[in-house]
Every structure is written in structure tokens, then in C-alpha cells.
Amino acid sequence: MTIAETYARFAAREARGVSPTYERLALAVAGDDAVLARLSTVPPAKQQPNLLFGVVRLLGGPVDDPVAFHDFVLANWPATEAGLRARATQTNEAGRCAVLLPVLAALPQPLALLEVGASAGLCLYPDRYAYRYGDHRVGTGEPVLECAAGGLALPAGRPEVVWRAGLDLNPLDVTDPADLAWLDALIWPEHTHRRARLRAAASIAAAEPPLLVRGDLVDDLPALAAEAPAGATLVVFHTSVLYQVPAPRRVAFVDLVRELPGHWIASESPEVLPYEGLPEPPSDAAHHVLALDGTPLAWTRGHGQAIDWFA
Missing domain, CATH: 3.40.50 (Rossmann fold)
Structure with missing residues (x-):
């Protein structure tokens, strides 16, 4: 499964009906060649939506506006990449x-x-x-x-x-x-x-x-x-x-x-x-x-x- 397909699947099966914000954002990332290209440089386990979205939120970035999210990730890719590599999804629900x-x-x-x-x-x-x-x-x-x-x-x-x-x-x-x-x-x-x-x-x-x-x-x-x-x-x-x-x-x-x-x-x-x-x-x-x-x-x-x- 490609990174784009992973994000589209997340939008359809996990976020739909549960988080409109993340459904919209995941669909946007699935069609965002620039963000997908950067995600391709980290290991597959570090490419997942929950991890990317969590790291951006921890850094103070926006997740409610796909355009602002795109701009933040590109402008802050070194910090975002470091967060992806250092962190893991530990949703302690x-x-x-x-x-x-x-x-x-x-x-x-x-x-x-x-x-x-x-x-x-x-x-x-x-x-x-x-x-x-x-x-x-x-x-x-x-x-x-x-x-x-x-x-x-x-x-x-x-x-x-x-x-x-x-x-x-x-x-x-x-x-x-x-x-x-x-x-x-x-x-x-x-x-x-x-x-x-x-x-x-x-x-x-x-x-x-x-x-x-x-x-x-x-x-x-x-x-x-x-x-x-x-x-x-x-x-x-x-x-x-x-x-x-x-x-x-x-x-x-x-x-x-x-x-x-x-x-x-x-x-x-x-x-x-x-x-x-x-x-x-x-x-x-x-x-x-x-x-x-x-x-x-x-x-x-x-x-x-x-x-x-x-x-």
C-alpha cells in the first residue's frame, strides 16, 4: 500500500464519522505530493497519519486547515521529521x-x-x-x-x-x-x-x-x-x-x-x-x-x- 493509499484508507475507515478534521486532513495529505515526498524519506512505521498529525500538533502546528498544515510541514520539516523519528503512537486511551x-x-x-x-x-x-x-x-x-x-x-x-x-x-x-x-x-x-x-x-x-x-x-x-x-x-x-x-x-x-x-x-x-x-x-x-x-x-x-x- 502506498503512503497516499494509507492516508486515504485512514480517512475512510478510521476518521470518517469520528473526526471530520482528520478525515479532511488525511484526504488532503493523500493528494499532497510535496508532503508525501517528505514522508517517503522516513521509515514506513513513521509515515502513519496518527503519528504525523500528533507530531504537528505537539509542535504547535495547525491541523484544522489542510493548506496551513501543508505550509507548516514544509516550513518545519526538520523538526517534523525529528519528531516522527523520535516518537511513536502511544495513544493511551x-x-x-x-x-x-x-x-x-x-x-x-x-x-x-x-x-x-x-x-x-x-x-x-x-x-x-x-x-x-x-x-x-x-x-x-x-x-x-x-x-x-x-x-x-x-x-x-x-x-x-x-x-x-x-x-x-x-x-x-x-x-x-x-x-x-x-x-x-x-x-x-x-x-x-x-x-x-x-x-x-x-x-x-x-x-x-x-x-x-x-x-x-x-x-x-x-x-x-x-x-x-x-x-x-x-x-x-x-x-x-x-x-x-x-x-x-x-x-x-x-x-x-x-x-x-x-x-x-x-x-x-x-x-x-x-x-x-x-x-x-x-x-x-x-x-x-x-x-x-x-x-x-x-x-x-x-x-x-x-x-x-x-x-
């Missing part, structure tokens, strides 16, 4: 806990959570957030994670978590203003609710920081998993992470995680973590597959805003 909750709540309690690609670890607190699935409420407090749900029995309560740890090549610290600014820059322009959610979730994490380890999802996972306390169910999980991992390492990770004790929860695009016999997704929008121990259970949306159970 706490809302994804809403699609994990039905599976986490059904596992033997208490849980020892280990997130791969944890960023700042905000998805390690499913026991601290409140949830609203239509008229069905779970838990109290802030933030409240809203999720459209269909086809499943909704959980009555939150899981009991006694240990939480994360593994990331570049873990972020929510108490560091620079790290929090990067997480904020990755939130799509219109999503003020997600910005408020980030601040609320960051406050929870700052009050009780998780164990975040800088490391590789294959080389360093067994040692961290071994630190989980006895008597708790180990749950290794990840959401929207494996697309950043080269295919051979994905295979090595899947082989490894299947051998660990406990359970494995994945919410990833079926293009990067494929399954046989999947039903058709609910719409043409981009969907991930929620799976437990390699068995697909449901279609989910990337920010945790919807879950459609098919298992």
Missing part, C-alpha cells in the same frame, strides 16, 4: 478498558494485569474507572467510560486487581508534563471528552503508579510475568499495539504469550493478528478483534467506543 471489562470480570479473581505496549499504563486501572453501556452502569467515580455494546451479557461489577505492570519500549510518565503533552497531542481534535478522560485517568495513575518496565515484548516479557504474585490470575493484554511490531516479532510474541501461565487478551486489527472464520464486522469502519487466549470473541472500535459480541 483509557476508554479501551470498556471493551476489556466483560472479559476481565469473567476471569478467576483476583487479577495480576500485565499490559504489553503500556505507554503510561492508563489501561491498567479497569477496577478504578466507571462504565456506561447504554443504560447499564458499572462502578462509580470518574472517568466514566461510555461504550455501545451489543450481543453480550454485561458485567455486574469491576474486576479485583492486586498487581499491575506494563512493558513498553518507551514507557511514559503521566507526572511528566512533556509526556502528558504527547499523550494529549495524540487525542483527535474534536475529542474533548477523551482529553478530559486522559486527565482523570492520569490522576488515578499518578496517585498509585503502576510498575512500568522499559523493554521488548518478547525478550523481556517472561521476567516481568514471573513477578506477578502467586494466587492471582495473570492476564497479559494489549490493545492496538502489534501493528507497530514487525511481523516476525509478532509471531514470536504470540508463541511466547501462549506458553505463559494465566490468560492472554488481545484487541488488535485482524490484519495484524488474523483469525480464521471471522464474521463480517458491523460496518465498514475500522474494527479490532477482541480475543481471549487466541479465540476471537467480539468486534471492537479502536478507542473502546463500541463492542459487538459474536462468540
Whole structure:
């Protein structure tokens, strides 16, 4: 797929109906030969829309006007390129806990959570957030994670978590203003609710920081998993992470995680973590597959805003 096709696909499948600003901007970049030429000089993993848009926002550039965006990128390409090469998309969306909750709540309690690609670890607190699935409420407090749900029995309560740890090549610290600014820059322009959610979730994490380890999802996972306390169910999980991992390492990770004790929860695009016999997704929008121990259970949306159970 060409860079232009990647941006057009992002506009059609991810941004449409979710962020008019990014849909318009991605379509403009798809037809912008000058910006595409510059993107071609960085590695393919650094060409993705979310990363480019986040870097420009972090630099104070405009994303609401494609012409102004074009001018900013060309005038500030050295800084933009440096940002692309140094950064990775680490969208630490706490809302994804809403699609994990039905599976986490059904596992033997208490849980020892280990997130791969944890960023700042905000998805390690499913026991601290409140949830609203239509008229069905779970838990109290802030933030409240809203999720459209269909086809499943909704959980009555939150899981009991006694240990939480994360593994990331570049873990972020929510108490560091620079790290929090990067997480904020990755939130799509219109999503003020997600910005408020980030601040609320960051406050929870700052009050009780998780164990975040800088490391590789294959080389360093067994040692961290071994630190989980006895008597708790180990749950290794990840959401929207494996697309950043080269295919051979994905295979090595899947082989490894299947051998660990406990359970494995994945919410990833079926293009990067494929399954046989999947039903058709609910719409043409981009969907991930929620799976437990390699068995697909449901279609989910990337920010945790919807879950459609098919298992």
C-alpha cells in the first residue's frame, strides 16, 4: 500500500464519522505530493497519519486547515521529521478498558494485569474507572467510560486487581508534563471528552503508579510475568499495539504469550493478528478483534467506543 493509499484508507475507515478534521486532513495529505515526498524519506512505521498529525500538533502546528498544515510541514520539516523519528503512537486511551471489562470480570479473581505496549499504563486501572453501556452502569467515580455494546451479557461489577505492570519500549510518565503533552497531542481534535478522560485517568495513575518496565515484548516479557504474585490470575493484554511490531516479532510474541501461565487478551486489527472464520464486522469502519487466549470473541472500535459480541 502506498503512503497516499494509507492516508486515504485512514480517512475512510478510521476518521470518517469520528473526526471530520482528520478525515479532511488525511484526504488532503493523500493528494499532497510535496508532503508525501517528505514522508517517503522516513521509515514506513513513521509515515502513519496518527503519528504525523500528533507530531504537528505537539509542535504547535495547525491541523484544522489542510493548506496551513501543508505550509507548516514544509516550513518545519526538520523538526517534523525529528519528531516522527523520535516518537511513536502511544495513544493511551483509557476508554479501551470498556471493551476489556466483560472479559476481565469473567476471569478467576483476583487479577495480576500485565499490559504489553503500556505507554503510561492508563489501561491498567479497569477496577478504578466507571462504565456506561447504554443504560447499564458499572462502578462509580470518574472517568466514566461510555461504550455501545451489543450481543453480550454485561458485567455486574469491576474486576479485583492486586498487581499491575506494563512493558513498553518507551514507557511514559503521566507526572511528566512533556509526556502528558504527547499523550494529549495524540487525542483527535474534536475529542474533548477523551482529553478530559486522559486527565482523570492520569490522576488515578499518578496517585498509585503502576510498575512500568522499559523493554521488548518478547525478550523481556517472561521476567516481568514471573513477578506477578502467586494466587492471582495473570492476564497479559494489549490493545492496538502489534501493528507497530514487525511481523516476525509478532509471531514470536504470540508463541511466547501462549506458553505463559494465566490468560492472554488481545484487541488488535485482524490484519495484524488474523483469525480464521471471522464474521463480517458491523460496518465498514475500522474494527479490532477482541480475543481471549487466541479465540476471537467480539468486534471492537479502536478507542473502546463500541463492542459487538459474536462468540
